[in-house]
Structures are given as C-alpha cells and as structure tokens.
Amino acid sequence: MTKTIRISRALIGIALLTSCRNYEPKPLALDASERAFLVRTIDAPTLAQYSAQLGARASAANAFNAADGLSLDEAELIALVFNRQLRLARLEAGVTAATAENAGLWRDPRLGVDLSQIVDGVTGGVEAMVSLGLTLPLSGRLELEKQQAQAQHRAELVRVAQQEWTVVADLRRAWVRHASLAAEAQAAGDFLVRVAQVTAIVDRMESAGEIARIEARLFRIEDAKLRGQLQAIESDLTRTMHEIESLMGMPPRSDRNFDADFAFADALGREHHDALILRLSAASPSLAVARAEYKSSELRLAREMRAQWPDLEIAPGFGEQDGQRQGTLGIGVTLPIIDGNRRAIAEAEAAREVSRGRTEMELERLISALLGAEERLAAAARRRVLLETTLLPLVDTQYAEAREVARLGEVNTLVLLESLKQQLEAKQQLIAARRDESLAAIDIEEIAGPQTSMQKKEDAAP
Structure with a gap:
C-alpha cells in the first residue's frame, strides 16, 4: 500500500509541474x-512597416510622404494603423484566437485513490487502489468544438x-466636411477682398458727396457680418481637423496640413444599381x-x-487487495435516454x-439604405x-455688368452689393451640393463594400 501511495504522489506532482501555469x-x-501618444508621428517606423503589408492601399497611396500635405489615401493608411477602435478590435480578436487555439482539447485525466480498511478484521491494514480516468472522444464532439471556435474567430x-x-x-466623411468648410472659407475670403475693393470706391464717393452715408454703411455692415x-x-474647420486626427489616432496639432478636396469622391458610388447590388451581396462587410x-x-x-452521443470513459487502475497486487479497468458510457442534451440542442436551433x-x-x-443613398x-x-x-453663370454675369456700369461712372451701390452677395450665396450652394453629393457617394461605398482589384480593373476598362 505504501508503494501505491508513493506512486500516486509522484503522478500528482508530475501532472501539476507539467500542466499548471x-x-x-x-x-x-x-x-x-500618454507620452507615446503625445509624441506619435505619422512617419514612425511602425507605420512604415505596417503600410508595407497593406499592398492595395499602399500602392493606391503611392509613395508615402506626409511632408507635402496629407492626402486622403495617406490618412486612411494612418487610420488603419493607429485608430483606437481598430487597435482595440484587434486585441479583442486575440481572445477568440486564444479560444480557437485551445479548443477541442481532451478532458484532463482524473486521478482517483480508493482506500479501504476492514473494520472488524484481525488486521487493521489499509488497502489502496489507484485509478486514472480518461475520456476518449469517440463521438467527434471535440473536433466540432474546435471548428466552432475557429468559426467564431473568423x-x-x-x-x-x-x-x-x-x-x-x-x-x-470627415474629409468631405473639412474640404467643404475650407471651400466656404476660401469663398468668404474672396468675397471680403471684393467688398474691400468696392468699399474703397464707395468711401471716396461718400467723401465726395456722391452717395449717402446710409448707403455706404451697408458695405461696412456686410463686411463685419x-x-x-x-x-x-x-472654428469649425479646426474642429473637423481634430476630428480627422482623432480618427487617425494622432495627437491634435495646429500646424497639420490636409490636402482636402472633393475630387476623390467623383469616382465613388457611380456604378449601375444592379452592379451595386451584386457587389453588396459579395463584399458588404456587415453582411459578411x-x-x-x-x-x-x-x-x-x-x-x-x-454531444448527444457519449464519449467512452475508461479508468485503468492498480493497487493491492488482500495482500495481492491487482490491476483493474473501469469502462463507462453515458446513455442519452433522459436528458439527451435536449435543452442545448433547442437553444442552438x-x-x-x-x-x-x-x-x-x-x-x-x-x-x-443603398436605394436611399442613390x-x-x-x-x-x-x-x-x-x-x-x-x-x-447668371450671378457672374450680373456682377460683371454691375462692375462695368460702375466703371463707366454710374455706380449703383445697392445693385453692386446685391450682386456680390448673390455670387457668394451661389458659391455656398454649390459647395453644399458638392458636399451632399460626396457624402451620398461615400454612403454608397460603405454599404456596397470595398471593391476587389478585379472590380477596379473592370471599372477602369473602356
């Protein structure tokens, strides 16, 4: 019996040393x-190494160079590397990867020791029987468990x-909003330059008594407004710049230069509806x-x-009984006649x-959503x-004729001011239309999913 107990202790010690962490x-x-975030730059080695793995996007962005103003392709590369949500999502994918890697393992063996003593006997010796219980996965359940874990990871x-x-x-979308605000700022700046030019003329006419002060004041009011x-x-332009920086996972900076325009959206979402439906079915990320x-x-x-079908449980053992060494073999099978894993099956269905x-x-x-975006x-x-x-064309003609009349000496300040305002409003409406058109095209692209390289070649073919 003492030898049997020593063997049991040795087996337990070996198992604990080899399997426990x-x-x-x-x-x-x-x-x-915090320090790493604040000093993060867009030309860091991490980005260069990662962008080399993004074949399609890296070729689309050509040679990565942030010094000449950040393009949208370059900003997308940076966002794919440093965006906080994406970095967290990749870490979370590591959980399912660990599950898939360790799924489908055999159940740990069960070491058992049976001690017995004859109470009313002549001798008071203790007899021991050591057994090692194993579960043989004959049902194939473990292979399916591994396949399911791999599917969850995928x-x-x-x-x-x-x-x-x-x-x-x-x-x-943030890029389009930034480009829209930049265009509005440019249009407003051009308007202020023209108003300043006309105001200088109006001030001279007011000093000469050719127009009333109340008319001249209209230009100064419009300039102040x-x-x-x-x-x-x-202010909104700065806000959208920081929004882009946040999406890129970069620290905010006031001197960052974005090469923002609407041109990239001209080729987005222009496919025929049937082609978009086919692309949606094949490439939509949310559908995938x-x-x-x-x-x-x-x-x-x-x-x-x-899991309805039982695995085979065996328990080979060794020990002493009545002073004789004995070997035993226990065999067990769970019969699926009462439970039969019915609840789990119903829930899975x-x-x-x-x-x-x-x-x-x-x-x-x-x-x-695709129909609405279209x-x-x-x-x-x-x-x-x-x-x-x-x-x-109408407002440009109106402003040109008003200036020509003024050049000939007949200055109508109200007509000239109204022509300038109409020109600015027309530009603002055009910018808003370009913005809405670009945003709708981006929505279509997001819904339909990324194009494959083959689809891009077909679209580029004449």
Whole structure:
C-alpha cells in the first residue's frame, strides 16, 4: 500500500509541474502610454512597416510622404494603423484566437485513490487502489468544438474588417466636411477682398458727396457680418481637423496640413444599381459578419447534436487487495435516454434561426439604405448641375455688368452689393451640393463594400 501511495504522489506532482501555469501580474503604465501618444508621428517606423503589408492601399497611396500635405489615401493608411477602435478590435480578436487555439482539447485525466480498511478484521491494514480516468472522444464532439471556435474567430476577424471599412468611411466623411468648410472659407475670403475693393470706391464717393452715408454703411455692415461668419467657419474647420486626427489616432496639432478636396469622391458610388447590388451581396462587410455568425451558429448546432452521443470513459487502475497486487479497468458510457442534451440542442436551433433572420434582415437593410443613398446622390448631382449651368453663370454675369456700369461712372451701390452677395450665396450652394453629393457617394461605398482589384480593373476598362 505504501508503494501505491508513493506512486500516486509522484503522478500528482508530475501532472501539476507539467500542466499548471503561474500567475504573473502586469500593471498598467498609463504615463508611458500618454507620452507615446503625445509624441506619435505619422512617419514612425511602425507605420512604415505596417503600410508595407497593406499592398492595395499602399500602392493606391503611392509613395508615402506626409511632408507635402496629407492626402486622403495617406490618412486612411494612418487610420488603419493607429485608430483606437481598430487597435482595440484587434486585441479583442486575440481572445477568440486564444479560444480557437485551445479548443477541442481532451478532458484532463482524473486521478482517483480508493482506500479501504476492514473494520472488524484481525488486521487493521489499509488497502489502496489507484485509478486514472480518461475520456476518449469517440463521438467527434471535440473536433466540432474546435471548428466552432475557429468559426467564431473568423467571424471576429470579419468584424474587425467591417470596423476598418467603417473607419475609412467615417474618415472620408470627415474629409468631405473639412474640404467643404475650407471651400466656404476660401469663398468668404474672396468675397471680403471684393467688398474691400468696392468699399474703397464707395468711401471716396461718400467723401465726395456722391452717395449717402446710409448707403455706404451697408458695405461696412456686410463686411463685419461676413468676418464674423468667417471666424465661425475657421472654428469649425479646426474642429473637423481634430476630428480627422482623432480618427487617425494622432495627437491634435495646429500646424497639420490636409490636402482636402472633393475630387476623390467623383469616382465613388457611380456604378449601375444592379452592379451595386451584386457587389453588396459579395463584399458588404456587415453582411459578411452576419454570414460568419450564421456559420458559427450552424457549427454550434452540429456540436450540440454530436454531444448527444457519449464519449467512452475508461479508468485503468492498480493497487493491492488482500495482500495481492491487482490491476483493474473501469469502462463507462453515458446513455442519452433522459436528458439527451435536449435543452442545448433547442437553444442552438433557436440561435441559428435568430442568426438566419439577422442575416436576411441585414440584407434588406442594406438594400433599403443603398436605394436611399442613390436617391440622395442623384438629387445632389441634379442640384449641382443646375447651379453650375444656370445660377452661377447668371450671378457672374450680373456682377460683371454691375462692375462695368460702375466703371463707366454710374455706380449703383445697392445693385453692386446685391450682386456680390448673390455670387457668394451661389458659391455656398454649390459647395453644399458638392458636399451632399460626396457624402451620398461615400454612403454608397460603405454599404456596397470595398471593391476587389478585379472590380477596379473592370471599372477602369473602356
């Protein structure tokens, strides 16, 4: 018996030494994180190394050079590297990766020791029997468990890709708003220059008594009003700049230069509706997430179904009884005749139906959202064309004729001021139309999903 106990102790010690891990604390270092964030730059080695792995995007951005003003392609690269939500999503994907890596393992063996003593016997010796219980996964449940964990990890990776596409779309929208405000600031600045030129003439005419002071004051009032509006625009311009920096995961800076315009959106969302529907079905990130989750729910149901069938449990043992050494073999099988894993199967079936419904409803939502975005794009494009072909030529002609009349000596200050205001308002309407058109195109791109390299080649072909 003593030898048997020694063997048991040795087995337990070996098992604990080879399989157990020790806890190691890892304190937070927020001070170091703060310093790293504040000194983060867009030409850091981390970005250069990561951008080399983004083949399609890196080639689209050509040679990365932030010194000449940050382009949208370069900003997208930076956001994919440093955006806070994306970095967190990738860390969270590590949880499912760890689950998938350690799923489907055999159950730990069970070491048992049976001690017995004959109470009314002549001798008071204690007899021991040592057994090692093993579960043989003959049902195939563990393989399905591993497949489900891998499917859950793939779904998490698809979810990360969806968040990357969402961040790109959010960055593009912020870029458009920044470009719109920059264009408004430029238009307001041009207006102030022209008002200043006319005001100088009006002041001379007022001094000469050719126009009343009340008329001359209108120009100074308009100048003061627009300067206040320009300050508000510049404040919004700074806000959108910091919004872009936040999406990029960069610290705020006042001297950052963005090469913002509307040109990038001219090629977005211009495909035929049927082509967009096909692209949506194949490439929509949110639909891909729903599909991946449905695949995981299918594997969950398959695993629960397989769990009905029992695994084989064996327990070989060794010990002494009545002074004789003995070997034993215990065999056990769970009979699925009462429980049969019915609850888990029913829950898995219901979860699969939920996942199926979520996928179908996501497709419906995407199609509806696509139709709405296409309508907004068409309406904004019609408005832009109307402004470019009708209103802008009219206000330009009006201002040119008012200046020509003034040059000939017949200055009508009210007509001249109104012509300037109409010209500014027409420019503001055109900027708003371009902004709305670009935002609708970005919405279409976000809904339809990223284009593959083959789709891009087909679109570029004549």
